[in-house]
Amino acid sequence: MPVNSKEHDACKKSLLAVKDALDVISSKWKLQIIFAIWAGNKRFKDIERQIGGISPRMLSKELKDLEEHKLIVRKVYDTQPVTIEYTATPHAETLKELVDKLRTWGIKHRKAVFGK
Amino acid sequence: MPVNSKEHDACKKSLLAVKDALDVISSKWKLQIIFAIWAGNKRFKDIERQIGGISPRMLSKELKDLEEHKLIVRKVYDTQPVTIEYTATPHAETLKELVDKLRTWGIKHRKAVFGK
DNA sequence: TGAAGTGCTATACTTTAGTATATCGGTAAC
DNA sequence: GTTACCGATATACTAAAGTATAGCACTTCA
Numbered sequence: 159m160p161v162n163s164k165e166h167d168a169c170k171k172s173l174l175a176v177k178d179a180l181d182v183i184s185s186k187w188k189l190q191i192i193f194a195i196w197a198g199n200k201r202f203k204d205i206e207r208q209i210g211g212i213s214p215r216m217l218s219k220e221l222k223d224l225e226e227h228k229l230i231v232r233k234v235y236d237t238q239p240v241t242i243e244y245t246a247t248p249h250a251e252t253l254k255e256l257v258d259k260l261r262t263w264g265i266k267h268r269k270a271v272f273g274k
Numbered sequence: 275m276p277v278n279s280k281e282h283d284a285c286k287k288s289l290l291a292v293k294d295a296l297d298v299i300s301s302k303w304k305l306q307i308i309f310a311i312w313a314g315n316k317r318f319k320d321i322e323r324q325i326g327g328i329s330p331r332m333l334s335k336e337l338k339d340l341e342e343h344k345l346i347v348r349k350v351y352d353t354q355p356v357t358i359e360y361t362a363t364p365h366a367e368t369l370k371e372l373v374d375k376l377r378t379w380g381i382k383h384r385k386a387v388f389g390k
Numbered sequence: 391t392g393a394a395g396t397g398c399t400a401t402a403c404t405t406t407a408g409t410a411t412a413t414c415g416g417t418a419a420c
Numbered sequence: 421g422t423t424a425c426c427g428a429t430a431t432a433c434t435a436a437a438g439t440a441t442a443g444c445a446c447t448t449c450a
Contacts, residue, residue, distance in 0.1 A: 169309055175380030176373060184300035193285055202427050218428055228387055239417050249386045256379045263372045264291030270365045271344055318397050334398060355447055
């Protein structure tokens with residue numbers, strides 16, 4: 159058993175958790191979709207218009223993904239015709255702090271790389 | 275000028291900063307390379323061996339990338355043969371807190387999705 | 391002398407993420 | 421009665437990221 163394997167294991171677990179987080183955060187559209195929903199857009203077409211440039215195929219796919227990740231909820235209302243609404247979950251709220259950390263680090267990083 | 279454009283602009287700037295951060299963090303190897311260097315590996319082959327599974331081509335490319343992003347420094351020593359050492363910069367240290375946030379959110383998220 | 395290590399680079403390939411475009415069944419407005 | 425909106429889905433494509441494999445100029449080590 160190599161000397162560093164314990165730390166190495168811990169490191170691999172860390173990387174897995176980081177990867178879990180990144181799966182949500184690092185796709186091109188997921189954050190934008192959540193932002194659009196937070197901004198009050200509930201309907202498919204509203205979100206599509208708010209973001210601009212996303213294809214319905216991507217939006218459909220990412221909405222499903224976000225629902226599986228319990229970040230948004232899809233509600234179907236039995237109106238004529240059926241109305242569908244997407245809302246963010248409380249769990250999605252916990253993203254706010256994280257995104258803010260990413261944002262501030264991103265700003266700091268840009269200064270470090272290009273000079274103030 | 276649409277009503278929400280100010281918030282929308284701020285939102286787009288946020289997304290840019292987040293994207294800057296993600297460019298560093300979300301590649302398959304960059305964090306692993308930095309971790310390997312933090313663990314005391316300074317030489318190309320040491321890093322390669324520590325990580326395992328990375329091709330020399332990727333390692334070479336990512337090291338250059340990390341240097342451009344001022345997260346590591348490449349030093350050439352005029353020995354026979356020349357020795358090359360990679361070290362992490364103080365700026366790279368600022369990643370630790372961020373990665374830790376990603377890690378803890380990742381753990382929390384996994385619990386939220388699969389239940390405790 | 392020849393095998394193995396060092397720090398790479400080149401070429402070609404595969405895999406994954408995202409795009410473009412067309413379409414669908416329903417409803418409602420003109 | 422045809423045009424447009426809604427919430428999508430299907431098929432096919434392109435671009436970006438990463439992999440596989442070989443090799444190079446050099447230097448030890450046995």
